[in-house]
Amino acid sequence: MMRMLRQLWQGVEGLSAWLRMVAVLVAFTIVIGGMIWQRMRLLQTGREVIVPMRPVDPRDLFRGHYALLNYDFSRIETSRVRDFDQLRNNGGRSAFSPSGTIFVVLRKDPARPPFWAFSHALLKPPEKLGREEVFLRCKRSWFGARAIFVNCGIERFYAPKERALKLERELRGRWRFDRNRGRMVPEEGARVPGVILRVNARGEAAIAGLYVDGKRILVDGLL
């Protein structure tokens, strides 16, 4: 075993140190470049979906330099997970591990254009979707007996300080805490802001901008 390791190391060491370092750095650059390329591509080619946004704490929205975003589908009742019972009966323990994938289906909301609303969720990838439907591939962060909390990678919005403060002023006062429902709800007559997402066929989503008072506040590019 040690002899094999030594032979392997001698082979590696036979290569120039510069060459090895450049190989490592190129690999690092490919990983980082890949992240950028994947996001840019998603933003350019993904289907646009606008979902209503609900802040975790509207009094202090931009805590630090990012806002924590909350959606209608951030907490899902188990009754709205279509294959929940089926999997509970047949799928075994693994299907119910606290962490794992959940597929959130969104449908265009004719009552509230241009928003898309949460339709239902699935623990297995959806086989068929309607024309006005998309799905998000999310992670279950934890679940109890009645609800599942999900994380879709679109829960943080970073903004420079001035912009963050401006946005916070604009968004403040649009929600109130509903004791009966135990969560933030929009104020009567207030226009609910939204988050513009780009979603690809695999269910990956990226934040493309914010939607406030009928205006699109788009996230600028790399420059």
Added chain:
Amino acid sequence: MNGGELAPSDEAYLGRLRADLSRWVREGRISPQLAEDLARDAQAHARQVDASASSTTSGESARSAMPVPRQRGNRMVGAMFTLAGVLLAAGLLSFVAANWDSMSRLARLAWVMGGLWGGGLLAVWLREKAGRLYAEGMFLLTALAFGGAMALVAQIFHISGDPERFLLTWSMGALALGALMGSEAASVAGLLLALGWSLVAIGELNLAPWVFMTSRPMGSTAPWHWPFLLPLLVAAGLTMLHRWRWLAQVVVFALLAWLTYNLATLGASQRAMMESVFRLLPFVGLLAALTGVWLARASNEEARLFAIPLIWQGTLHAWGFSLLVATGDLMRRVLRELAGGGLPQEASGFWPHVALVALALLALAGVVTRRIAWWEALPPLVFGLWQWGLPYWPAFLVSKWVAGGLSLMLAVWLMALGLEHERKGLWRLGMALFGLAVFWLYVVTIGSLLGTAGFFLGAGLLLLVLALGGWRFLAWLERRQGEMNAQPPHEEEAP
């Protein structure tokens, strides 16, 4: 020499022998030819740590042929380069975080990518020119900059992220860097990141969903996170291949932490979890220590590398946990006191005062008895004087910056002294103090991010300048020594 490093005792002996031979040649007792023959013979019969496992770059070979004072100096300057790398990396990350708003996205990315490539190429250059130890700090910087770059891209594109995947990618990158470049610092970083990945994964599997509940959710999966064993095995292989003692310590630490965390989540409820921790942890430590005792007797030299870390860390694990239970309340009270106390009261407290003044007196005694040089005694004397005069100094001299700076100076001094006199205890004490000082400075400067970045960058640059200065000085010393040795002895004796 075929590139292997000498056992420390032989290394010291060869150094003394060379010094004596030079003196005898100068005094005309022996001929230069005989001196050279004797030195070559002694070198050929010296015990090598491991010829095949060590690096054989030109820098390494040159280093192994250097006289011992140069080697010691090399280690000291190499250590300074490593610490400078750590500080610069911390400074770079804090600086980028603090100036996030004022930079364009592309500029931010260029900063980190520049650090990544610059650090990597500088590391190879340093290694080619000066040896492995010099390059370690830069390898570490490269490994850290890789994670920084990924975090920046995540912020640019509002990716709220998957910490598990992020830590896994980062650790794989750092480990690959360590394995391909033979860098111990990058390997240590890679393994610690892999441990972080595993702990997050275990947490996601077990803790996160049910910390707010009284019982485990239905059907939750088994808590053991086996994939962690893969990076652990890679790190263990690297440890054995290169005989890296620091990595051996971290391998044992990571194994114990992983076992502990996995066992901690075995219980069926939060209360049961705590009980299982209390019940099981001392046994984990005991088992590790016993394994260490068994390995210490093994004939395989590579396996013996883990014996001491297992014995020490296992024992500390077992006893430390028992003590923690026994003195938990006491420790909480002490920590509360410490957190509440301000610096002047803390710094002018009775025990630190006594300790530092005693250190200053010891240093003075060392100078008087000629065990250490006057310049070696300077840092503790300065610190002791500062400590003694705390009530009388003007306010700016009692600031946290001065205290931090002096602590860092004291730490570097302890490490230097440890290397100079080959006292591992002093070296470790210096390392521990350095870590504590950096951590303390970080804690007290939280909230003023720019200040933290400035401090780390400043300290890192200062250390880098000192290290470069030390390097130049050693090169000059070596040249001078070479010139002196080249002079024929009878010429020296001629009036």
